[in-house]
Amino acid sequence: MDTRKQKQSDGQSASSVRDRxxxxxxxxxxxxxxxxxxxxxxxxxxxEEKTGEMYTRARIGGYCHLNxxxxxxxxxxxxxxxxxxxxxxxxxxHGYAIGRGIPPKAVMAELFGKETGVSRGRGGSMHLxxxxxxxxxxxxxxxxxxxxxxxxxxxxxxxxxxxxVACQMGDGTTNAGxxxxxxxxxxxxxxxxxxxxxxxxxxxxxxxxQGSAVSELYRKACAYNMQSWRVDGNDVLAVRDAVRKAAxxxxxxxxxxxxxxxxxxxxxxSVVDPDRYRDKEEVQxxxxxxxxxxxxxxxxxxxxxxxxxxxxxxxxxxxxxxxAVKFAxxxxxxxxxxxxxxxxxxxxxxxxxxxxxx
Amino acid sequence: xxxxxxxRQALHDTLREELLRDxxxxxxxxxxxxxxxxxxxxxxxLKEFGPxxxxxxxxxxxxxxxxxxxxxxxxxxxxxxxxxxxxxxxxMDQIVxxxxxIYSMFGGQCPIPLVIRTPGGGGQQLAATHSQxxxxxxxxxxxxxxxxxxxxxxxxxxxxTSVRDNNPVIFLENLALYNIKGGxxxxxxxxxxxxAQVTKEGSDLTVISYSRMSAVALDVARRMEEENKLSIxxxxxxxxxxxxxxxxxxxxxxxxxxxxxxxxxxxYGVGAEIAALIQEYAFDDLDAPIKRVASLEVPLPYSKxxxxxxxxxxxxxxxxxxxxxxxxxxxQS
Numbered sequence: 001m002d003t004r005k006q007k008q009s010d011g012q013s014a015s016s017v018r019d020r021x022x023x024x025x026x027x028x029x030x031x032x033x034x035x036x037x038x039x040x041x042x043x044x045x046x047x048e049e050k051t052g053e054m055y056t057r058a059r060i061g062g063y064c065h066l067n068x069x070x071x072x073x074x075x076x077x078x079x080x081x082x083x084x085x086x087x088x089x090x091x092x093x094h095g096y097a098i099g100r101g102i103p104p105k106a107v108m109a110e111l112f113g114k115e116t117g118v119s120r121g122r123g124g125s126m127h128l129x130x131x132x133x134x135x136x137x138x139x140x141x142x143x144x145x146x147x148x149x150x151x152x153x154x155x156x157x158x159x160x161x162x163x164x165v166a167c168q169m170g171d172g173t174t175n176a177g178x179x180x181x182x183x184x185x186x187x188x189x190x191x192x193x194x195x196x197x198x199x200x201x202x203x204x205x206x207x208x209x210q211g212s213a214v215s216e217l218y219r220k221a222c223a224y225n226m227q228s229w230r231v232d233g234n235d236v237l238a239v240r241d242a243v244r245k246a247a248x249x250x251x252x253x254x255x256x257x258x259x260x261x262x263x264x265x266x267x268x269x270s271v272v273d274p275d276r277y278r279d280k281e282e283v284q285x286x287x288x289x290x291x292x293x294x295x296x297x298x299x300x301x302x303x304x305x306x307x308x309x310x311x312x313x314x315x316x317x318x319x320x321x322x323x324a325v326k327f328a329x330x331x332x333x334x335x336x337x338x339x340x341x342x343x344x345x346x347x348x349x350x351x352x353x354x355x356x357x358x
Numbered sequence: 359x360x361x362x363x364x365x366r367q368a369l370h371d372t373l374r375e376e377l378l379r380d381x382x383x384x385x386x387x388x389x390x391x392x393x394x395x396x397x398x399x400x401x402x403x404l405k406e407f408g409p410x411x412x413x414x415x416x417x418x419x420x421x422x423x424x425x426x427x428x429x430x431x432x433x434x435x436x437x438x439x440x441x442x443x444x445x446x447x448x449x450m451d452q453i454v455x456x457x458x459x460i461y462s463m464f465g466g467q468c469p470i471p472l473v474i475r476t477p478g479g480g481g482q483q484l485a486a487t488h489s490q491x492x493x494x495x496x497x498x499x500x501x502x503x504x505x506x507x508x509x510x511x512x513x514x515x516x517x518x519t520s521v522r523d524n525n526p527v528i529f530l531e532n533l534a535l536y537n538i539k540g541g542x543x544x545x546x547x548x549x550x551x552x553x554a555q556v557t558k559e560g561s562d563l564t565v566i567s568y569s570r571m572s573a574v575a576l577d578v579a580r581r582m583e584e585e586n587k588l589s590i591x592x593x594x595x596x597x598x599x600x601x602x603x604x605x606x607x608x609x610x611x612x613x614x615x616x617x618x619x620x621x622x623x624x625x626y627g628v629g630a631e632i633a634a635l636i637q638e639y640a641f642d643d644l645d646a647p648i649k650r651v652a653s654l655e656v657p658l659p660y661s662k663x664x665x666x667x668x669x670x671x672x673x674x675x676x677x678x679x680x681x682x683x684x685x686x687x688x689x690q691s
Binding site: 141350 | 432522
């Protein structure tokens with residue numbers, strides 16, 4: 001076996017919240033960029049809190065999974081990619097959609113089931129999609145997105161273009177057949193895909209070590225002769241840099257890789273989950289590690305932000321979230337009449353003209 | 359111009375022509391390249407088009423069907439071969455939960471131009487796991503199209519149409535059809551999806567069928583016309599989804615007697631669907647109950663006598679025809 005590919009490293013070492021809060025910012029970080037990361041993280045935090053609230057007020061139906069606690073992972077992931085790159089995610093994807101530039105109002109409208117939603121009210125929380133922004137879908141069958149992302153990588157390699165594919169998944173997915181099938185396919189065909197595992201320690205209620213024979217999930221890549229890393233998912237810059245490195249490998253050498261970000265869910269698996277299976281102390285510890293607050297402290301300590309700017313960002317985020325809810329609220333439902341008259345058009349793509357790709 | 363070629367050759371030639379026509383078309387599947395296909399449909403294509411266009415995969419049906427679906431999301435037009443329909447069960451998640459849903463579930467943003475070719479059928483002593491007819495599983499699912507050609511000409515015409523369709527198409531072949539010969543029109547011959555064909559006109563009763571049983575029905579109908587002066591109309595469905603209501607109902611209104619003849623299991627099968635459709639729209643046109651002729655509801659045994667007893671065929675069809683044909687025309691045997 002080629003041991004050259006086994007350069008796995010454990011990047012989780014420097015990870016207490018005190019370290020992160022006081023850690024000096026790396027040299028050469030652009031001030032506005034740092035502030036934009038913070039803005040995005042806070043936006044996702046407030047958006048998801050509002051989403052939970054709207055769910056309990058029955059404005060949102062179905063299942064609803066929040067990114068609360070995972071904001072650094074989400075924003076770091078998005079920041080490590082180029083705008084033309086393709087993103088596939090699982091069903092816990094509101095933050096990723098926003099992070100990839102989909103307006104929060106189009107996401108909220110989708111959660112409300114409105115015609116103005118990003119999937120026109122057809123998909124809901126678990127099925128956000130925006131072809132124009134190469135946001136290729138939230139997928140609600142665990143592991144379902146992996147073969148698809150692999151295929152997108154296949155199409156890129158087939159055409160010889162320079163995008164890559166980043167495929168997000170949860171920790172439980174690494175036990176599924178599609179995980180192993182996809183990593184193997186990506187390696188044998190040398191496809192430009194970054195597989196990105198968000199390890200929030202639980203697959204629904206099952207702890208990682210109860211569900212997986214290997215609890216350091218990044219190590220599973222060795223079976224596919226694939227480079228892999230673990231990164232602190234509470235550190236937005238660390239996640240960004242790791243994604244960037246994996247993306248470069250994919251872009252420049254068409255080499256797939258696996259990245260594991262260790263993170264924590266603030267709440268239950270979905271909005272309706274009372275979260276009785278997690279130890280209270282552990283949950284409190286997770287919340288104390290709050291990645292949004294930690295990043296704010298870090299920016300304050302480094303003099304990138306001051307209290308006044310923080311408050312301005314807070315107010316602006318609040319406006320954005322309020323506007324999203326207002327937009328969703330005021331948007332029309334899809335027309336039942338048009339739907340009933342056009343079932344064929346709803347289900348099937350028109351025959352002509354042939355689609356020539358995008 | 360009509361060339362007389364086998365069903366296998368018609369498929370092979372059409373794949374080759376589509377590969378030549380459109381650079382976005384590629385073939386994906388197990389053993390289709392170096393091994394030249396388990397049933398040799400893709401023989402020679404790797405040599406001609408290279409490994410970029412003819413992609414050998416490992417044995418991971420869900421993985422490579424999903425990979426092809428993902429490639430189709432970015433505008434490629436993959437044609438997947440599943441070695442036999444029995445193995446498609448491993449890919450149900452990617453077909454039913456993904457390929458069939460992506461266009462509608464995401465608000466019509468992303469078509470899936472994908473063809474999945476696969477042969478069904480029993481009779482080769484391949485036993486329970488290698489002899490099934492699972493097409494109704496797919497015909498049940500909105501978002502998929504399902505076609506089932508019974509002749510070399512339809513194999514060509516429907517395959518061309520399927521490759522150029524912007525939706526996932528399950529293209530059903532049959533092991534026992536690969537060697538049959540028939541005339542195939544030259545050139546850019548296309549058969550529309552969703553249109554049945556009356557392969558033989560008749561006035562006494564109608565046999566509705568598809569795939570290999572449709573070819574068997576045609577033989578039986580011709581023979582019985584000669585021997586018993588029975589005038590049997592044969593409707594070859596060609597497509598199971600969408601289903602051609604018009605051709606079916608027109609034939610019922612003409613003959614007033616119907617047999618649905620299918621190689622799969624009877625319960626919840628194609629015959630059940632068609633019988634329901636007919637009673638709903640043409641109840642008053644029926645002079646006899648609709649008959650379903652299908653295979654016995656057991657996992658197919660290996661033993662030759664048991665296999666023969668299980669599978670339906672010409673004998674069972676003739677018996678049913680004799681049961682419901684107008685009395686004056688029934689065979690004395």
